[in-house]
Amino acid sequence: MDEKKTAILAEIPRLRRYARALLRDRDAADDLVQDSLERALTRLDNWRTGENPRRWLFTIMHHLFVDQMRKVSRRGGNATVPVEAAERLPQAPAQQDNFAVRDVLDALEAISPERRAAIMMVAVEGFSYVEAANILGIPAGTLMSRIARGREELRVLLDDAARRRTIRIVEK
Amino acid sequence: MTRREYTLRDIHMALDGEMPAEDREAFEVWLAANPDMKAMSTRFAADRARLQNVLASVLKEPVPERLTEVVTEDQPRTTRTSWLPAWRSAAAAAVIFAAGVAGGYLAGAGGLRTQAEAKEELVENAIGAYVTYAADQGHTVEVGGTDRPYLEGWLSKRTGLKLVAPDLKSEGFELLGGRLLPGGQSPAALLVYKDQKGAQISIYMIAKGDAKAKGTYTAKTGGPTAIYWLDKNYGCAIVGSLPEQRLAEVAKTAWKQLVEAVPG
Numbered sequence: 001m002d003e004k005k006t007a008i009l010a011e012i013p014r015l016r017r018y019a020r021a022l023l024r025d026r027d028a029a030d031d032l033v034q035d036s037l038e039r040a041l042t043r044l045d046n047w048r049t050g051e052n053p054r055r056w057l058f059t060i061m062h063h064l065f066v067d068q069m070r071k072v073s074r075r076g077g078n079a080t081v082p083v084e085a086a087e088r089l090p091q092a093p094a095q096q097d098n099f100a101v102r103d104v105l106d107a108l109e110a111i112s113p114e115r116r117a118a119i120m121m122v123a124v125e126g127f128s129y130v131e132a133a134n135i136l137g138i139p140a141g142t143l144m145s146r147i148a149r150g151r152e153e154l155r156v157l158l159d160d161a162a163r164r165r166t167i168r169i170v171e172k
Numbered sequence: 173m174t175r176r177e178y179t180l181r182d183i184h185m186a187l188d189g190e191m192p193a194e195d196r197e198a199f200e201v202w203l204a205a206n207p208d209m210k211a212m213s214t215r216f217a218a219d220r221a222r223l224q225n226v227l228a229s230v231l232k233e234p235v236p237e238r239l240t241e242v243v244t245e246d247q248p249r250t251t252r253t254s255w256l257p258a259w260r261s262a263a264a265a266a267v268i269f270a271a272g273v274a275g276g277y278l279a280g281a282g283g284l285r286t287q288a289e290a291k292e293e294l295v296e297n298a299i300g301a302y303v304t305y306a307a308d309q310g311h312t313v314e315v316g317g318t319d320r321p322y323l324e325g326w327l328s329k330r331t332g333l334k335l336v337a338p339d340l341k342s343e344g345f346e347l348l349g350g351r352l353l354p355g356g357q358s359p360a361a362l363l364v365y366k367d368q369k370g371a372q373i374s375i376y377m378i379a380k381g382d383a384k385a386k387g388t389y390t391a392k393t394g395g396p397t398a399i400y401w402l403d404k405n406y407g408c409a410i411v412g413s414l415p416e417q418r419l420a421e422v423a424k425t426a427w428k429q430l431v432e433a434v435p436g
Contacts, residue, residue: 005243005244008243009240009243009244012235012239012240012243013230013231013233013235014231016230016231016233016235016239017227017230017231020227020230021227030236030238030239033239034238034239034242035384037239037242037243038242041242041243042428042431042432100222100226101226104222104223104226105226108223119223122188123187123188123220123223123224124223124224124227128189128190129188129190144181144184144185147184147188148180148181148184151184151216151219154219154223155215155216155219158219158222
């Protein structure tokens with residue numbers, strides 16, 4: 001197998017993590033990764049040797065994710081299941097999550113995809129502001145405001161979740 | 173050491189490693205003097221750690237084979253675990269996306285179709301075209317392959333696709349030419365190729381897409397085989413009576429050239 005393919009294989013776990021953060025549902029996330037890999041392989045020639053494969057792959061995946069979001073919003077649908085509906089769904093993976101994990105995933109899901117992506121890029125995937133802004137195709141200033149607003153939203157959501165949980169425990 | 177007022181913005185920058193080293197010390201002094209800001213900084217750091225921890229487990233999961241196969245195996249493959257990919261179905265339930273094609277906007281023929289129906293329609297039409305025309309040694313094509321730019325222009329204009337006639341010389345196939353076929357909402361294009369032994373293969377393309385899928389299909393034992401792709405704004409099938417491995421090789425060469433041309 002050639003060097004490029006080896007480099008791509010090494011990035012799959014990270015692509016899966018980012019996709020999972022964007023979409024939550026495991027199969028949906030892996031489908032996004034699969035589509036991204038397929039697209040990447042048809043464009044191997046566009047990938048300049050020496051260019052960081054991670055940035056290149058994340059950029060491809062981000063484009064696919066954005067395309068999808070656009071289509072969904074054009075149809076007036078929700079990209080992710082609303083929080084209330086999600087609570088009614090018998091979700092096996094969610095049940096396995098402990099509360100702390102679930103609260104984080106719920107909060108992440110509740111903020112806008114744009115802010116979610118910005119926070120993930122920087123806080124989890126470890127890209128610099130410049131790299132993240134390039135991948136997401138936005139000015140650095142926009143990236144920074146998405147990160148700031150997103151973190152603030154997450155903080156409030158996590159506080160709410162903790163409060164609800166406390167009340168529930170008290171009620172029992 | 174610079175002395176200035178810092179803001180929440182600096183807290184984020186410090187957390188993300190974007191604060192210039194020379195500002196760091198003054199920033200810490202400022203934080204220490206502003207308990208509210210200090211609390212905010214601590215909190216954001218804690219939230220980030222939670223986020224990292226929660227998602228770290230994904231890195232440890234074994235990578236599903238279907239993902240590694242995409243990279244290690246050459247296209248085209250025949251497996252896609254679900255016909256309606258979950259990340260699309262999760263987003264849009266059973267609604268099939270209408271295809272926007274070359275500036276035009278096509279509603280899916282007949283409204284909602286399942287993907288299996290779309291796939292069947294594509295391969296059956298493609299195989300039908302192959303059996304009807306590519307098997308006919310005398311009147312295979314309407315426009316010969318000698319003027320390739322004219323052929324491509326004509327078929328592109330009529331189908332609404334940005335269509336190229338792939339160069340398959342490396343596989344031993346010469347372009348005989350092409351013809352236009354009736355399709356649901358817009359015509360389909362058929363390109364026919366021939367090798368030195370007289371074996372013919374055809375490429376069928378139509379600007380009617382669906383959720384992404386691909387695979388191999390044989391209508392009946394011994395009959396021609398179609399290797400097909402469906403994407404959101406086009407369907408494509410390569411049909412021939414070659415051994416499947418050989419057809420797959422030819423299809424791969426053709427496919428690479430086709431996807432570079434078709435927007436998507």
